[in-house]
Amino acid sequence: MHELFQEIRSVIISGRPKEVEAPIQRAIEAGVPLDRLIHEAMIDAMDEVGRRFTAQEIFVPEMLASAMAMKKGLSLIKPLLTASQNVSRGTVLICTVKGDIHDIGKNLVVMMLEGAGFQVMDLGVDVTVEALVEKVRESRPQILGLSALLTTTMPEMKRVIETLEAEGLRDQVKVIVGGAPVDEAFALRIGADGYGADAAQAVALCKKLVEVA
Amino acid sequence: MKESSYSLFMSALFNGRKGSRPPVANPTSIVCHELMDRVGVGFPEAHLNAQAMAELALAGHEVVGFDAVMPEFSVHQEAAALGCQVDWGNRNAMPDAKNFPYEDFSPIHIPENLLERPSMRVVLDAISILRRHVGGRAAIIGKVMGPWTLAYHMAGTQNFLLQIGLGEDEVVHRMLRQLMPVPIRFANAMFQAGADAVVLADHATGNLVSPAQYEKFLLPLHRELTSQIHGPVILHVCGNCSDRLELFAASGVDAYHMEWQVDAKDAVARVGHLISLIGNINNPQTLYQGTPEDVYKQARYAIASGVHIIAPECAVPLATPLENLKAIVAAAHEGY
Numbered sequence: 211m212h213e214l215f216q217e218i219r220s221v222i223i224s225g226r227p228k229e230v231e232a233p234i235q236r237a238i239e240a241g242v243p244l245d246r247l248i249h250e251a252m253i254d255a256m257d258e259v260g261r262r263f264t265a266q267e268i269f270v271p272e273m274l275a276s277a278m279a280m281k282k283g284l285s286l287i288k289p290l291l292t293a294s295q296n297v298s299r300g301t302v303l304i305c306t307v308k309g310d311i312h313d314i315g316k317n318l319v320v321m322m323l324e325g326a327g328f329q330v331m332d333l334g335v336d337v338t339v340e341a342l343v344e345k346v347r348e349s350r351p352q353i354l355g356l357s358a359l360l361t362t363t364m365p366e367m368k369r370v371i372e373t374l375e376a377e378g379l380r381d382q383v384k385v386i387v388g389g390a391p392v393d394e395a396f397a398l399r400i401g402a403d404g405y406g407a408d409a410a411q412a413v414a415l416c417k418k419l420v421e422v423a
Numbered sequence: 424m425k426e427s428s429y430s431l432f433m434s435a436l437f438n439g440r441k442g443s444r445p446p447v448a449n450p451t452s453i454v455c456h457e458l459m460d461r462v463g464v465g466f467p468e469a470h471l472n473a474q475a476m477a478e479l480a481l482a483g484h485e486v487v488g489f490d491a492v493m494p495e496f497s498v499h500q501e502a503a504a505l506g507c508q509v510d511w512g513n514r515n516a517m518p519d520a521k522n523f524p525y526e527d528f529s530p531i532h533i534p535e536n537l538l539e540r541p542s543m544r545v546v547l548d549a550i551s552i553l554r555r556h557v558g559g560r561a562a563i564i565g566k567v568m569g570p571w572t573l574a575y576h577m578a579g580t581q582n583f584l585l586q587i588g589l590g591e592d593e594v595v596h597r598m599l600r601q602l603m604p605v606p607i608r609f610a611n612a613m614f615q616a617g618a619d620a621v622v623l624a625d626h627a628t629g630n631l632v633s634p635a636q637y638e639k640f641l642l643p644l645h646r647e648l649t650s651q652i653h654g655p656v657i658l659h660v661c662g663n664c665s666d667r668l669e670l671f672a673a674s675g676v677d678a679y680h681m682e683w684q685v686d687a688k689d690a691v692a693r694v695g696h697l698i699s700l701i702g703n704i705n706n707p708q709t710l711y712q713g714t715p716e717d718v719y720k721q722a723r724y725a726i727a728s729g730v731h732i733i734a735p736e737c738a739v740p741l742a743t744p745l746e747n748l749k750a751i752v753a754a755a756h757e758g759y
Contacts, residue, residue, distance in 0.1 A: 225588050266666075269633045274581065275588030311519055314581050314631075361707040361740035362515065390630070390662075391707035 211242055215251040222255035222283065223262075225275025230283045244287055248327070256280055256325035260410030270318065273409070277321035284324070298329035300420035303345060303383075304355035305333035307366035312359035315389055318409040319355060326413045339366065339373050346379055352420055355412070356402075358389040367392070368400040384419045388412055428490035429619070432562035435731040436620060436655055436678055438699050444758045445726055445733050447751050448491035450564050450622040450657050450680045450701060452738035453483045457745035459514065461486050466741075467511035470497050470518055471541070473548035480553060484561045487745065488752040491562035491619075494549040496738070498624065501568050501605055502576035504540035505533065515741060525577040528586070528594050531601045538612050546609075547616045554617025562620065564657070565613030569625025569648065570602040571641055577602070580631075587636060595640055603644060610652040620655040622680065623648060628662030629684070637667050642674055649675030657701060661737055665689065672697040682736040683709075683721075687728035699731035704751060711740040715750035722754035 217233045237247050259276045262268045302323055306316050313335045323330050331349060333342065346354060354374075356367045367387050374380040384403040387396070397405035404419060406412035424430060424440050431446040433439075459465035462482045469479040480494035497518040503509040508521040525531055537543060546565070553563050568576070574583045578598065586594045610621040625645070627637045649656050658676040663684035671679045672694040679698055681690060683705035690700050704710055704721045725733050733755050739748070 227589070266633075269636065270631045271584045271586075271588035271636065273588070274585040275590075278585065278589075309516060314584075317581060360517075361711050362742060364707070393708070 211237075211240070214240070214242070215247075218247075218251040218283070219255040219258070222252060222276055222279045223258055225272050225279055227275065227279040227282045230279045231286060234283050234286050238287070238290065244291055248284070248287060252280060252283055253325065253327055256322065259325075260322060260413060264408060264410045270314070273318060274321075277318070277325060280325045281321070299327040300353065300416065301329045301331070301349075301351045302353045302355055302416060303331045303333065303342075303349060303351035304357070305337040305342060306335040306357045306359075307363050307370065308336055308338050309366060310358050310360050310363035311335040312389075313357075315359065315409070316355075316357040319357070319388065319406070319412045322409040322413045323416060326417070328413075328416060339369050342370055343373050343377055343379065346374065346383055347377070351383060353384045353386060353416055355416075356385065356387045358387075358392060361391045364389075364391055364396065367402070371401050386412065386415055386419070427559075428484065428561040429559055432490045432732065433619060436562075436657075436699055438696070438731060441759065445731065445755050446490040446562075447733045447755045448489055448493075448562065448564065448701070449483070449734045449739070450491075450493060450566070450620075450659055451624070451735075452493065452496040453487060453489060453735065453748060454479055454496050455739055455741055455743040455745060455748065456514065458482050458486060458748075461745075465514050466496070466516075467513060467518065470500075470511050471545060473545045473552060476545060476549035477552035477556070480549065481556060484557060487748050489561075489748075491564050492553055492557060493564040493566060493622070494553060495546045495566040498568060498572065499576065500542040500546055501573060501609065503542035504537055505531070505573070505577065505605070507576055509542070517738075517741075520576055523577060523579040523582065525598070526579050526582050528578060528598060531577060531598070533601075533604055537605065537608060543609060543612075547612055550613055550616040550618050558617060563618050565610065565616075565618035565621040567606040567609045567613070567621055567623055569606055569623050569641075570599040570644055571625045571627050573602040573605060574598050575626065584631060587632070587640070592640075599640060599644055603647065606648060607651045610648075610654070610656070614652075614654040618654065620657055620677070621652065622657045622659050623652075623676065624659040626661055628660055629664045629666060630662040634667040634670060638670055642670055645674035645676070659737075668694045678731070680734065680736075687725045687730050691729040695729055695731070700729075701732040701734050702730060703736045704734065706736055706739055706743075710735055710743050710747050713747065715746050715753075718747045718750035719754045722751045723757075726754065726759065 386404040426442040468475045480492040506524040655677040657678040659680040681702040
């Protein structure tokens, strides 16, 4: 089992989605407990991918390929999970704010969060404050992630938080922000609960926030 | 030396004689709301109409006091000519592409009449208008997208980067190679229309790809571009590119327009003798949200570091206060 896990880890870390199916099928056929397969082989691999990305040992292309391998691997296992095994680490609602259609950073965060076992609802790009607040009310996520690449759209993040307050929803959800022009100081100033400089930090931040919650 | 805006800029572009002050220019856009209001020309008109484009560019020189004018405010002129559906935006939003016509990486069709496509012709005409107005007085900068940025627009950024991650080198090389004629033809037409220098914007940025990937896929193409474009070339790559400055310096460009994450002193020490450096005042925190005093300090830091041409790091946010842009000019006019 150890060797099989190593092989799966290696395929995910080096981003070879075409090669992920065979070792995972072998693991399934060998009767490896699925939660161990997911955690010890796959999530562990994505943690390593995140570490290498933060350390700038790899860049976005490699991370995208790893995320693709992870996604493909998970899609093979998910149908086999029983309800009790299929427990998510937490729920995250995420989008790029109104006026901004840049989504690569947000997509990386989604991939890494899913890779880390979170259940993510991705509303896409250019999402209005109204639509977002409605979705928070309806789906009650633990965390709301807001992304912006443009300096012009940063103020939208503040509007989201103000509207959540006005609607009495602010206490029910942790708000995190990210994107090239955003920094820790900005996050603090607009009253967000956290800021992540990259996808790996966003995952660490979400883990911390759901533990506290 | 004769201290016109033009002379100061051109001399600094080649690391030549210094006048009494460094020039100020933005190879990317300095358009902000206040500037639109001042000249009565705004977006999206200034992306689509040559006269409006030229007037707004000219305001950068006449109203703000920059030493160069640059009339191409969007990054989608070529994408539109190559078949992207472009939403030309409005007063508050820059243009954006609505589709990726080659996301399947099928062969790219470059139209015979590329330079006559409306989104291309408008820029060439605006440059000619600027030539007639300020030629020889202020430097005129044109702008082209390099093959890397065009590949983002043709296939989608994520899709293109994924091919690199998957090791599909052939797919990546083929797309970049096919796009090469676009910047070469556009840039040379800009020089014929009256540009003094052309910015090559090619977003192999520090936040997205590695120096090794730049070296492998793009550096050879940048060398080809700089040898086939008949005039001075300024490279613009966003993000923290401190880890690839020497590679840029080896690409044959005359200057690099850098963002604030690249430390000015470090950049000058490492490559300032090989290429000129342009930049690098922070946009989101300083120019957009800071005070004129904050801007002044950063501009003086760039000047003291030996940056050749003082500039915002990239296209400025549309809500940037005009007085912050003027603070760059004020800092430069104090001299070295």
